[in-house]
Amino acid sequence: MGRRRETRVERIMSQTLFDLPSPTGPLTHVDFTPTRKAGLARLEAFLPQAGYAYARNRNTDRGPSDRSNVSALSPWIRRRVVTEEETLRAVLASHRFAAAEKFIQEVVWRTYWKGWLEHRPSVYARYEAELAGLTDRLGIDADLRERWVRACEGRTGLECFDAWARELQELGYLHNHARMWFASIWIFTLNLPWALGADHFHRHLIDADPASNTLSWRWVAGLHTRGKHYLARAANIKEHTLGRFDPRGLLEEGAEALTEAYPLPAPSPPPPGERLSQRRIALLLHEEDLSPEGWSLQADVVGICAPGGWIEGPADRPAARFSRGALEDALTRSSAGFGVAAEAPDDDDAVVGWALGLGVSEVATAWAPVGPLASRLGALSARLAERGVRLVRLRRAFDDRAWPHATAGFFRLRERIPGLLAALGEDGAQIDLK
Numbered sequence: 042m043g044r045r046r047e048t049r050v051e052r053i054m055s056q057t058l059f060d061l062p063s064p065t066g067p068l069t070h071v072d073f074t075p076t077r078k079a080g081l082a083r084l085e086a087f088l089p090q091a092g093y094a095y096a097r098n099r100n101t102d103r104g105p106s107d108r109s110n111v112s113a114l115s116p117w118i119r120r121r122v123v124t125e126e127e128t129l130r131a132v133l134a135s136h137r138f139a140a141a142e143k144f145i146q147e148v149v150w151r152t153y154w155k156g157w158l159e160h161r162p163s164v165y166a167r168y169e170a171e172l173a174g175l176t177d178r179l180g181i182d183a184d185l186r187e188r189w190v191r192a193c194e195g196r197t198g199l200e201c202f203d204a205w206a207r208e209l210q211e212l213g214y215l216h217n218h219a220r221m222w223f224a225s226i227w228i229f230t231l232n233l234p235w236a237l238g239a240d241h242f243h244r245h246l247i248d249a250d251p252a253s254n255t256l257s258w259r260w261v262a263g264l265h266t267r268g269k270h271y272l273a274r275a276a277n278i279k280e281h282t283l284g285r286f287d288p289r290g291l292l293e294e295g296a297e298a299l300t301e302a303y304p305l306p307a308p309s310p311p312p313p314g315e316r317l318s319q320r321r322i323a324l325l326l327h328e329e330d331l332s333p334e335g336w337s338l339q340a341d342v343v344g345i346c347a348p349g350g351w352i353e354g355p356a357d358r359p360a361a362r363f364s365r366g367a368l369e370d371a372l373t374r375s376s377a378g379f380g381v382a383a384e385a386p387d388d389d390d391a392v393v394g395w396a397l398g399l400g401v402s403e404v405a406t407a408w409a410p411v412g413p414l415a416s417r418l419g420a421l422s423a424r425l426a427e428r429g430v431r432l433v434r435l436r437r438a439f440d441d442r443a444w445p446h447a448t449a450g451f452f453r454l455r456e457r458i459p460g461l462l463a464a465l466g467e468d469g470a471q472i473d474l475k
């Protein structure tokens with residue numbers, strides 16, 4: 042696997058030394074084993090809760106040792122180790138639509154964020170530029186750097202915030218409500234830039250997703266639905282943490298929404314998914330879709346690879362550990378399924394060499410929505426093209442059906458949910474939960 046370069050933010054963080062509080066012992070949590078088998082087992086175990094029980098109980102953050110009121114499926118769904126379609130099919134096989142509607146809507150929120158950003162890639166480019174500017178500032182602004190490090194390390198003195206910061210660092214997972222409170226406190230109580238918070242989440246969350254994460258931070262800040270922000274309130278935290286935390290009098294509960302100079306760009310449809318033209322192809326796997334058994338390929342697969350050097354973040358973090366395991370699991374499964382050898386080339390040169398060695402003129406891969414992987418695929422596509430090999434980015438029918446409705450607010454896509462679910466039946470394939 043290729044060596045990863047430390048990011049500038051990580052370098053600054055490692056040079057900033059504070060006394061860390063000694064943790065009170067390891068946190069216990071859901072078993073995030075990065076295999077499809079474990080993801081399907083988690084789905085099966087959660088199914089009885091996915092109906093009215095989820096609608097009633099999902100907002101309570103019971104703490105890391107009890108995640109029974111939410112699915113905790115996000116690490117698998119994020120990488121499509123378990124797909125949205127099979128999750129929705131399984132839920133509908135266990136519950137009537139009315140009972141499971143809330144859970145179904147939450148799954149579709151992910152689709153919404155992905156589709157929305159596909160229509161406005163410049164919002165992500167601006168986030169990256171803003172982050173680069175802030176990273177420069179961290180190098181020269183000692184006050185900002187100290188406040189940022191304290192927040193990241195969970196040493197602000199705000200008990201709830203510090204507990205979530207530790208949970209994030211150790212486990213890579215936070216309950217949805219805790220993510221909202223954390224982001225809101227980061228922005229409105231600690232007065233830290235939202236883009237640094239989004240970056241901190243992105244580097245630590247085990248389900249880190251460019252669209253869901255960046256746009257959720259913007260939503261909390263009041264930049265997604267302009268002027269409508271999310272303010273964490275002490276009473277709400279006390280109620281929904283079952284009294285574990287009570288930050289009364291400590292939060293900024295009257296702050297105004299953030300503003301930014303740029304208007305939101307008008308939506309512009311993403312380019313269409315691409316199609317294979319050859320009968321003999323190779324497959325390239327990456328973290329946007331690790332279920333190649335669900336791609337409709339009408340071709341002979343002669344080789345499979347997954348570039349190991351593409352995994353983000355230090356190897357000992359929960360997110361990188363999950364990514365590495367999930368890639369290895371997908372390679373093993375698909376190598377056995379297609380009956381071909383699996384490789385893990387280090388870098389783009391090695392991928393080009395691998396494709397040429399197999400003698401293919403097309404390499405199929407999953408569509409990568411806006412984010413670092415899309416940029417990597419763009420660069421690799423150009424390298425392969427120089428050697429006469431076409432990189433074909435395949436998009437799932439589910440995304441093609443949903444994304445055109447993710448151009449404005451969530452409600453527009455929500456109205457389309459019955460149609461999306463009806464189409465799942467047309468796509469066939471019942472899920473096997475064994």
Ligand SMILES: Cc1cc2nc3c(=O)[nH]c(=O)nc-3n(C[C@H](O)[C@H](O)[C@H](O)COP(=O)(O)OP(=O)(O)OC[C@H]3O[C@@H](n4cnc5c(N)ncnc54)[C@H](O)[C@@H]3O)c2cc1C
Binds near residue numbers: 113147150220242251
């Ligand atoms: C500031 C902030 C940052 C976030 N960053 C991410 C991220 O990087 N990656 C990520 O997958 N989710 C992100 N979320 C959304 C949400 O918090 C997580 O998806 C959810 O908490 C995962 O836990 P779960 O699997 O138990 O969810 P459940 O409640 O069991 O939901 C089932 C599935 O639906 C999807 N989902 C649920 N809620 C949302 C939501 N609000 N937005 C998008 N998808 C949703 C997830 O795939 C989830 O696994 C973020 C939310 C906030 C407020």
